[in-house]
């Protein structure tokens with residue numbers, strides 16, 4: 001009798017939480033409230049479903065752990081509460097081997113599991129296209145506080161300026177037409193080469209669900225296939241100085257014909273060639289002609 005009542009107490013929070021979780025599952029929520037998913041339309045890139053899958057699965061596992069933990073906590077608080085007439089400390093329990101082993105092994109399995117799935121997905125997302133599979137190659141160069149885009153195959157470039165506040169619009173709004181814009185053709189294998197001219201930045205297109213740091217002196221890569229046409233907001237995701245918040249850009253994923261037109265418009269504007277590292281602010285890095293320490297000094 002007494003035993004049954006305890007079980008009932010534990011069942012209430014567990015049942016309440018579970019029904020809350022399960023009742024709320026619409027299609028959008030199945031993607032874990034992540035941005036970029038539109039009902040009935042293609043995912044933004046070939047990687048976004050993988051990212052949302054990892055996110056949602058992790059949440060489900062963590063929620064189950066949470067519900068069990070909260071349930072047991074609440075149950076213990078209620079079942080073992082101090083009752084009228086009780087004095088002193090309750091029975092003290094410690095060095096209970098089965099329990100010690102249980103809460104060592106279970107978290108270990110959880111952590112190893114999260115690590116394994118994250119490593120698997122990261123491996124897939126980080127996998128670069130083979131050289132001859134790359135259909136569009138763009139070098140993205142970050143600089144305080146904007147972006148330059150070199151379209152490598154077409155040998156044209158687009159220099160960017162930092163976000164311009166729109167005095168006419170509502171406070172804090174930006175002149176969208178002035179933002180640096182990266183054009184990508186839909187359905188093509190895209191490789192982005194990430195560079196920096198000065199400090200560490202981070203290339204983040206929100207709806208792509210992935211960001212990557214950009215270091216001076218090191219090239220990072222992103223390989224993906226944009227799968228849905230549209231305009232996507234991009235930001236610098238690494239605090240990089242005073243106007244970091246204005247280090248914004250847009251990505252236009254367009255049809256191949258529109259992409260060709262855009263490239264042609266850059267050519268017509270005389271933006272042929274590539275914006276090279278001569279505009280880098282760090283001119284004294286190793287390999288850029290900075291004086292080397294001679295051996296005598298090194299020995300000192």
Ligand SMILES: [Cu+2]
Pocket residue numbers: 142145200201202236237238239240244247
């Ligand atoms: Cu930045």
